[in-house]
Amino acid sequence: MDPRRSIPVSLFFTCLADAFYPRTAFAAVEVLERFGATVRVPLSQTCCGQPAFNSGNRKEARAMARKFLLSFPGDGYIVSPSGSCAAMVKHGYPVLFRDEPRTLALAHAVGERVYELSQFLVEVLGVTDPKSDFSGKVTYHDSCHLRRGLGVVEAPRTLLRAIRGVEFVEMEESDRCCGFGGVFSLKYPQISCRMTEHKVERIVATGASWVTSGDLGCLMNIDGMISRVGYPVKAIHLAEILAGGPAEPAPGTAGKGTP
Amino acid sequence: MQPTAHLFPRNAQKALADKTLQAALGRATGRFLHHRAEAVAAFPGFGEARERASEIKRQTLAQLDHHLGRFIEEASRRGAVVHVARDAAQAREIAARVAKEEGVTLAVKSKSMASEEISFNVALQEAGIEVVESDLGEYIIQLAGEAPSHIIAPAVHKTREEISRLFERKLGEPPTDSIPALVAMARRHLRAKFLGAGMGVSGANFLVADTGSVVLVTNEGNGRMGTVLPRVHLAVAGIEKVIPRMSDLPTFLRLLPRSASGQPLSSYVSVLTGTRREGDAEGPEKMHILLLDCGRSAILEGKYREVLKCIRCGACLNSCPVYQSVGGHAYGWVYSGPIGAVLTPLLVGLPEAAPLPDASTLCGACGEVCPVKIPLPDFLLELRADMRSQGLKTPGEIAGMKGYAGVMKRAGLLEALERVAGLLAQFFTKGKPVEGLPYPFSGWTERRDFPAAAAQPFRKLWKTRRGVQG
Amino acid sequence: MRDVDEREMLFRRLSAALGRHGSPGGTPSSPAGPTPPPGKESGRISRFAEALTAVGGVVLSGTPEEALPVLGEALRAEGVSALFFPQDDAGAREVAEALIPFGPFTLTTGEEVRGGNPASTAGFRTADAGIAETGTVVESSNRGGTLLPGLLSDVHVALLPSHSVVERMDEAFALYAEDPPRNISLISGPSKTADIEQTLTVGAHGPRKIIVLLV
Numbered sequence A: 001m002d003p004r005r006s007i008p009v010s011l012f013f014t015c016l017a018d019a020f021y022p023r024t025a026f027a028a029v030e031v032l033e034r035f036g037a038t039v040r041v042p043l044s045q046t047c048c049g050q051p052a053f054n055s056g057n058r059k060e061a062r063a064m065a066r067k068f069l070l071s072f073p074g075d076g077y078i079v080s081p082s083g084s085c086a087a088m089v090k091h092g093y094p095v096l097f098r099d100e101p102r103t104l105a106l107a108h109a110v111g112e113r114v115y116e117l118s119q120f121l122v123e124v125l126g127v128t129d130p131k132s133d134f135s136g137k138v139t140y141h142d143s144c145h146l147r148r149g150l151g152v153v154e155a156p157r158t159l160l161r162a163i164r165g166v167e168f169v170e171m172e173e174s175d176r177c178c179g180f181g182g183v184f185s186l187k188y189p190q191i192s193c194r195m196t197e198h199k200v201e202r203i204v205a206t207g208a209s210w211v212t213s214g215d216l217g218c219l220m221n222i223d224g225m226i227s228r229v230g231y232p233v234k235a236i237h238l239a240e241i242l243a244g245g246p247a248e249p250a251p252g253t254a255g256k257g258t259p
Numbered sequence B: 001m002q003p004t005a006h007l008f009p010r011n012a013q014k015a016l017a018d019k020t021l022q023a024a025l026g027r028a029t030g031r032f033l034h035h036r037a038e039a040v041a042a043f044p045g046f047g048e049a050r051e052r053a054s055e056i057k058r059q060t061l062a063q064l065d066h067h068l069g070r071f072i073e074e075a076s077r078r079g080a081v082v083h084v085a086r087d088a089a090q091a092r093e094i095a096a097r098v099a100k101e102e103g104v105t106l107a108v109k110s111k112s113m114a115s116e117e118i119s120f121n122v123a124l125q126e127a128g129i130e131v132v133e134s135d136l137g138e139y140i141i142q143l144a145g146e147a148p149s150h151i152i153a154p155a156v157h158k159t160r161e162e163i164s165r166l167f168e169r170k171l172g173e174p175p176t177d178s179i180p181a182l183v184a185m186a187r188r189h190l191r192a193k194f195l196g197a198g199m200g201v202s203g204a205n206f207l208v209a210d211t212g213s214v215v216l217v218t219n220e221g222n223g224r225m226g227t228v229l230p231r232v233h234l235a236v237a238g239i240e241k242v243i244p245r246m247s248d249l250p251t252f253l254r255l256l257p258r259s260a261s262g263q264p265l266s267s268y269v270s271v272l273t274g275t276r277r278e279g280d281a282e283g284p285e286k287m288h289i290l291l292l293d294c295g296r297s298a299i300l301e302g303k304y305r306e307v308l309k310c311i312r313c314g315a316c317l318n319s320c321p322v323y324q325s326v327g328g329h330a331y332g333w334v335y336s337g338p339i340g341a342v343l344t345p346l347l348v349g350l351p352e353a354a355p356l357p358d359a360s361t362l363c364g365a366c367g368e369v370c371p372v373k374i375p376l377p378d379f380l381l382e383l384r385a386d387m388r389s390q391g392l393k394t395p396g397e398i399a400g401m402k403g404y405a406g407v408m409k410r411a412g413l414l415e416a417l418e419r420v421a422g423l424l425a426q427f428f429t430k431g432k433p434v435e436g437l438p439y440p441f442s443g444w445t446e447r448r449d450f451p452a453a454a455a456q457p458f459r460k461l462w463k464t465r466r467g468v469q470g
Numbered sequence C: 001m002r003d004v005d006e007r008e009m010l011f012r013r014l015s016a017a018l019g020r021h022g023s024p025g026g027t028p029s030s031p032a033g034p035t036p037p038p039g040k041e042s043g044r045i046s047r048f049a050e051a052l053t054a055v056g057g058v059v060l061s062g063t064p065e066e067a068l069p070v071l072g073e074a075l076r077a078e079g080v081s082a083l084f085f086p087q088d089d090a091g092a093r094e095v096a097e098a099l100i101p102f103g104p105f106t107l108t109t110g111e112e113v114r115g116g117n118p119a120s121t122a123g124f125r126t127a128d129a130g131i132a133e134t135g136t137v138v139e140s141s142n143r144g145g146t147l148l149p150g151l152l153s154d155v156h157v158a159l160l161p162s163h164s165v166v167e168r169m170d171e172a173f174a175l176y177a178e179d180p181p182r183n184i185s186l187i188s189g190p191s192k193t194a195d196i197e198q199t200l201t202v203g204a205h206g207p208r209k210i211i212v213l214l215v
């Protein structure tokens, strides 16, 4: 692509990155700028409303969705380091506003501008080499909403494989849910943990020192168990790998005895 | 069958603690999934068949009255007696009446989820008629006095040792650890039942409108035995099983076994049309077809119509990580896994089945494998919204959601709260992960850490580093 | 009488659910799909054999001199001691009788087996058709045909005229679409179950082996 051409991108940083993992959002900005995007960060954005929508609380979800739609005026790309939040805007909003034609039209228009980070890099910017100097053995967990919600399977893998220092290994059942499921993890913590346990076993079996993914929800969940048990593997968002590694300790492992 | 879906949370915990069940579930669902994936990969026409089947079902449901009318007409014309039941009680009454009027004392039954819905066996037993389940898994479950747990593999939670002990106790067979020997014992006992039964009871995988045929798909061959040998054949089926034409059958037959067990075709498909004919060597003299509404016409009316496309292949169960974790019994009724989480609330009522729609991470695996493209995850979401509108959510959840939405209305308020959380995290854990959270978050930290809030939220850091951009 | 009332009420519920007023009107549309491509002529028999073999079936062909000893051997290996065939199926009778020297086999009848004859049996019958797509043998009650040989036996031997092998399921069903007999059976492999510990075991209720003799 032409490096002189500037591509306007609004960052949809997500509430998890905002409150818990600011470094992920900064990493996303860094990578986007590396490939010629001019990144704007609309600070009026809050939460896309997915937790309310997914739990059936549509009135509250609609209120948040409206706020979101107003936070991203214009017609540039909207990029998020989260497949789940992007899928919410693209697929959830049309459901929320199916009986409000005007808002529905706006939701569709905004939804079309929304991309998940790896998808945007590969499909829109045509990135084949992320120019990252990360090194280590990395395995990748398919976030359900990124893979099945947005259909993004190859983009993150393409990027990972192109990083010279990365030894990429597939885990078994990489597309099996990690057990997070938002409110599900609070309503059915035992089932959720059984699923997380299964996922973490698969991750550990690869012998990778890093597990990455396109969603902080999954990573927060996976890392929560890794950290509790003390497995020799660290969770890291793909954006941070692309940016060149963790500026701070990996999520959740701060100060804990990591190998 | 009496639903106990409201006990899901408790039953799920029991299932998680059951070591045998956990091992069997892992093996079974993994095997089915693997075989399914291989079969789909080996059959290039799968995607096209899926589109077609989904469309045929969709259009058939949109004109269910026509197609069902045609089915009844054609089946009757060929000698079958068609009965219609509005609810389970009426269905039981009809089934018992038919069996008594036909002078039946022993009935053999092949697998039928519809008959489980109406507690068919109880109805006949109350009328003094013995009913023997002939599907091996169901037979084992019946001997053990339990309810089935899987659309495809009912005895998935039993080991050979348990089955041997069961056969010893109930059938007087010598103990064995050989699976073929156990199968041979069951075969011998069931063969005698088939030969002696006055009535064979079947479900229907499909009802063919243009010929009035009942279609059965099995691997064991029990469905054939029970519909060739006894004098009477009674088929019990939901009204949604109808497909328009015999020429539509191949499309569905290409999908069902592949989705269920990964076979290109099950060992036996029987297309059964009317009673035995003049000059036939064998076959039932009487054929009864009992069609169940039992809540289906109400589903047809609303936004969940497409759930009636289900061909009961079980693929959504095997693909579901929640089902893989807790098995079928926990769902507390005939149907389990994702299809159960959608269908049970619709058939027995959302209040009774309230825990089910929440028993999913919305990972979407079920929707991806469903051979008739039922949007199961979307339906789970709709049911959750129905819970709210029907007043089935806890006041705590609603208050929590209102509070959360209230905060999210104002970015400034959110930032203030995030900064307070950051300060608290620094104060209490020095930014290290949290190992214990209060209710309702305590479940999270039982076996997992929770991340500490960032000392400063991204929105604040961004303003500091880059200034405000709008 | 009650059934008829209940039926009437069901149709009223359905019409209401579908948003129709009064009785169902209009003609049902038939969802049309792509017509399946015609089967390839060449290799149909071998595709049939391959598909059936893949699901555990055995396919024999060749002259009677070649096939009979192999078949006899296979039946002995399965412990078969008695053979039966439909009385009006000349082809099946011929093969079964010709197998006697390869025994020891005795002859029995479907009625005897149905009556509970405990011998280990092979049931013979000429099939209506074969389906290459799935390796399926089609047998029906058409023209009074009996299904017992493929139902009650321990080993089922189906005689399949090569010319009656079709490529796809659609063609097989088309044979009966006009006036379907009581029972059309598609047989694609042995009777089997995996209900105990997910271990595949043959001979659940029906034959544990299916042998197709191409004639």
Ligand code: SF4
Pocket: B259, B309, B310, B311, B312, B313, B314, B315, B316, B317, B339, B366, B369, B370, B371, B372, B373, B374
């Ligand atoms: S919902 Fe779909 S996948 Fe699940 S049993 Fe029904 S047809 Fe199969």
